[in-house]
Amino acid sequence: MADVALALGITLRGNKAMCFNGHDAASPSFTVSKVRNTWRCFGCGEHGDSIALVQKIHGIAFLDACKWLSDHFGIVSVDVRLGRRVRPSLRAPSTKSSDPPQATTTDPDSELYAWLIARCGPVKGALGTAYLQAHGIAPELALKCGVVELVDPARAYCVLEKHWGAERIRSAGLSGKRRALSWSGYALLFPFKSGGTTQYFQVRCLQSNMKFFGPSGIPKPMYNSQRLSQLQPGSLLHICEGVPDAIAMEGAGLAAVAVLGATSFRSEWVDELLPFDLVGVPDGDAAGEKFMKFLAMEFRARSKSIRFAVPPRDMDASDVIARGMNA
Numbered sequence: 001m002a003d004v005a006l007a008l009g010i011t012l013r014g015n016k017a018m019c020f021n022g023h024d025a026a027s028p029s030f031t032v033s034k035v036r037n038t039w040r041c042f043g044c045g046e047h048g049d050s051i052a053l054v055q056k057i058h059g060i061a062f063l064d065a066c067k068w069l070s071d072h073f074g075i076v077s078v079d080v081r082l083g084r085r086v087r088p089s090l091r092a093p094s095t096k097s098s099d100p101p102q103a104t105t106t107d108p109d110s111e112l113y114a115w116l117i118a119r120c121g122p123v124k125g126a127l128g129t130a131y132l133q134a135h136g137i138a139p140e141l142a143l144k145c146g147v148v149e150l151v152d153p154a155r156a157y158c159v160l161e162k163h164w165g166a167e168r169i170r171s172a173g174l175s176g177k178r179r180a181l182s183w184s185g186y187a188l189l190f191p192f193k194s195g196g197t198t199q200y201f202q203v204r205c206l207q208s209n210m211k212f213f214g215p216s217g218i219p220k221p222m223y224n225s226q227r228l229s230q231l232q233p234g235s236l237l238h239i240c241e242g243v244p245d246a247i248a249m250e251g252a253g254l255a256a257v258a259v260l261g262a263t264s265f266r267s268e269w270v271d272e273l274l275p276f277d278l279v280g281v282p283d284g285d286a287a288g289e290k291f292m293k294f295l296a297m298e299f300r301a302r303s304k305s306i307r308f309a310v311p312p313r314d315m316d317a318s319d320v321i322a323r324g325m326n327a
């Protein structure tokens with residue numbers, strides 16, 4: 001259960017984490033039971049097993065979640081083909097709980113991420129250009145932000161493996177036990193750069209039921225965090241919920257970072273954000289409302305005011321900017 005939570009980008013402290021529903025401020029209420037192999041949130045009451053958690057976080061159906069898990073942890077394909085029983089990583093490890101689980105000993109691999117992204121092309125495919133346009137991101141802006149398209153993940157894996165080896169790809173969080181990238185179909189890659197290095201990237205899948213993928217086991221950083229060092233204290237800074245929103249706002253001349261959901265929010269970010277005039281930009285949906293409450297609580301706890309610019313119902317910031325741009 002802990003392996004799966006970590007693979008989904010949930011940062012556990014012991015067996016606790018901030019709930020993905022965004023209601024936690026001071027104390028985490030999402031709890032993993034390593035004995036029962038289940039999770040439960042003592043704040044909102046949601047609970048389930050590892051499959052249910054994958055469904056929740058990726059917003060996919062049961063069978064797609066099963067497929068994601070088996071691909072990621074090599075539960076069926078690898079173990080069966082090898083003809084030997086390998087202890088599935090989904091089972092509670094028999095080792096002491098202080099040992100980090102094997103399947104998740106991953107570190108950000110900036111070198112490999114940058115190498116991969118440099119070998120992907122600018123967004124040209126119809127799916128990608130339509131996506132960017134719908135999100136208010138002009139082609140030049142996408143180029144400037146380093147957004148690229150990856151058309152064929154199977155081929156990309158072969159090229160990666162030839163250069164870096166399967167183990168390095170796995171420990172960079174891009175593959176499970178199967179020799180394949182953890183997503184399928186055409187996708188856009190959004191690099192997270194900091195100090196000239198690519199510390200992370202978000203994959204927006206446009207041909208699969210799974211919408212987003214980020215390197216497994218790597219805590220999601222803040223998007224565009226390098227912006228903070230370029231801003232004068234007191235400057236206006238927008239905190240968006242999604243990467244495309246932050247890019248679209250930057251394109252409209254507004255300083256913006258993105259925080260990828262309450263689960264990835266780290267309390268040390270509050271300190272980095274304190275010097276600025278903050279405007280939260282949640283999506284115009286139920287999740288956005290939770291995100292807004294979450295941010296409000298995080299900053300209220302530090303006596304810092306934050307305003308909110310809420311887009312109309314069922315729209316996000318980039319939709320609003322796209323309407324303006326395409327009109």
Ligand SMILES: [Zn+2]
Nearest residue numbers: 019041043044
């Ligand atoms: Zn909860």
